[in-house]
Amino acid sequence: DAGITQSPRYKITETGRQVTLMCHQTWSHSYMFWYRQDLGHGLRLIYYSAAADITDKGEVPDGYVVSRSKTENFPLTLESATRSQTSVYFCASSGENYGYTFGSGTRLTVV
Amino acid sequence: KQEVTQIPAALSVPEGENLVLNCSFTDSAIYNLQWFRQDPGKGLTSLLLIQSSQREQTSGRLNASLDKSSGRSTLYIAASQPGDSATYLCAVCDNYGQNFVFGPGTRLSVLP
Numbered sequence: 775d776a777g778i779t780q781s782p783r784y785k786i787t788e789t790g791r792q793v794t795l796m797c798h799q800t801w802s803h804s805y806m807f808w809y810r811q812d813l814g815h816g817l818r819l820i821y822y823s824a825a826a827d828i829t830d831k832g833e834v835p836d837g838y839v840v841s842r843s844k845t846e847n848f849p850l851t852l853e854s855a856t857r858s859q860t861s862v863y864f865c866a867s868s869g870e871n872y873g874y875t876f877g878s879g880t881r882l883t884v885v
Numbered sequence: 886k887q888e889v890t891q892i893p894a895a896l897s898v899p900e901g902e903n904l905v906l907n908c909s910f911t912d913s914a915i916y917n918l919q920w921f922r923q924d925p926g927k928g929l930t931s932l933l934l935i936q937s938s939q940r941e942q943t944s945g946r947l948n949a950s951l952d953k954s955s956g957r958s959t960l961y962i963a964a965s966q967p968g969d970s971a972t973y974l975c976a977v978c979d980n981y982g983q984n985f986v987f988g989p990g991t992r993l994s995v996l997p
Contacts, residue, residue, distance in 0.1 A: 807984060817974070817987040832984060864928060873919055873934040874976070874985060878927070 777801075780865050780877035787884055793852045795880045797865030803875075805868035806848040807832075808840065810861040811879075817864070823848055855884045887912045887979050889988035897994040898965055906960040906991045908975030913953045919985065920949050920960050921974045929974065933960070965995045 778799040787793050799806065808820040819832030821840040829840050837859060839851045852859055865877040888911045898904055908918070917936045921929040933942045933949040935958070941950040948961040962969060972992045976985035 816989045817976075819984050822984050866929075871917075871934060871936070873917065873931060874921075874929075875931060876921075876929040 778865060778867050778875055778877045780863075780880050782880060783878065785880060785882045787855050787882070789856060789884055790854050793855050793882065795850045795852075795863055795865075795882070797848045797850070797877060799846055799848075799867045799875075801867065801869060801875075802845055803867035803869045804845070806842065807866045807868070807874070808838075808848070808850045809864045809866065810834065811864060812861050820850065820863075852882075857884050860884045887915075887977060887986045889975060889977055889986050891973075891975055891988040891991050893991060894989070895992040895994075897996060899996050900965060900967060902965050902995075903961070903963050904965055904993070906962070906973050906975075906993070908958040908960070908988055910956045910958075910977045910986075912979060913956050914979060915953060916978045918949075918951055918958050918978070919976045920947075920958075921976065923972045923974060923990070925971075932973075967995045967997045969993060969995050
């Protein structure tokens, strides 16, 4: 199916564990983004990528790692999960008109 | 640093009313502006995208306007329906697509 998909939809993990959230898009959009959404903070940019092998930090990058070896994939890794990283994570991509399309989100709980 | 605000924070209206949601941004040097809808527990759905050279966009009962010089955008919803109940977010792109800055959203409730 065409679009942008995130997996898993829900994840519970323990403090200190490594977790990877997956994002896959089928449009070959150049730009991809990771946001987190929290009550009281709205949507905040974690990392973004302008193309394969090009990534850059957003507003709240600490504790996160990204990679983009292929245009269609943009995984987000929490190297050592903390409770403050409990959030809903959204992946998005941007095409020629620079409008955003979002995935359905991953709800992550760190216990 | 770009900041985006939305007024009101919440709005409750009876079905059938026309309504306006407001979005303001501090830096007028934007590339485009996008309105989204978010249902509880769901992702963001794009409603309208306005490029910086445009003044408005329309889709069905929705009309969005953009006034860059004053740093404002409005989303007009005609003949509101209970199915329009959701949070509406405004986002401004100010670096050729590198990232959007989001407003906090307006929570809309349309009562039957």
